[in-house]
Amino acid sequence: MPTLKYLAGYPAELLAQVQQLIDAGRLGETLARRYPLGHEVRSDTALFDYTMALKNRYLRNAPPLSKVCFDAKLKVLQHALGTHTRASRVQGAKLTSKREIRVASLFKEAPAEFLKMIVVHELAHLKELDHNKAFYQLCQHMEPAYGQLEFDLRLYLTHQDLQAAEACHD
Secondary structure (H helix, E strand, C coil): CCCCHHHCCCCHHHHHHHHHHHHCCCHHHHHHHHCCCCCCCCCHHHHHHHHHHHHHHHCCCCCCCCEEEEECCHHHHHCCCEEEEEEEEEECCEEEEEEEEEEEHHHHCCCHHHHHHHHHHHHHCCCCCCCCHHHHHHHHHHCCCHHHHHHHHHHHHHHHHHHHHHHHHC
């Protein structure tokens, strides 16, 4: 039985339903039916523009971003799908701050909804550092289906792991 590491903390009944989909070989098909569309955000420039459009729509007063990019090392090294960083520097008499968002490269090929979910998640960290109630409320403000998308993204990652495991056994 494959581990459902991305689904830790979800109710046992829900995990049993997921396991049934896996056992029947229908997890990928179910996700493809639910999320049939990809996206055109393939470059760092396109990702920056995409992220800034969301930021300008929902978080106009949030601090500016200096960089947004895809990062091939994220999932492997940090067990993260996206990161936000802040770097402060003293320049003369001023304190400047740079903020970056990095998104795991796997989102270049993921369904459009999952890219939006991860960008919304990282943007929310501009205002709320912790994963608290206010953080999730902000995520839902920017993407009303955030909770469902987060769960489905966890299913997608589970499916990716299963495919990778099958490829190793072939």
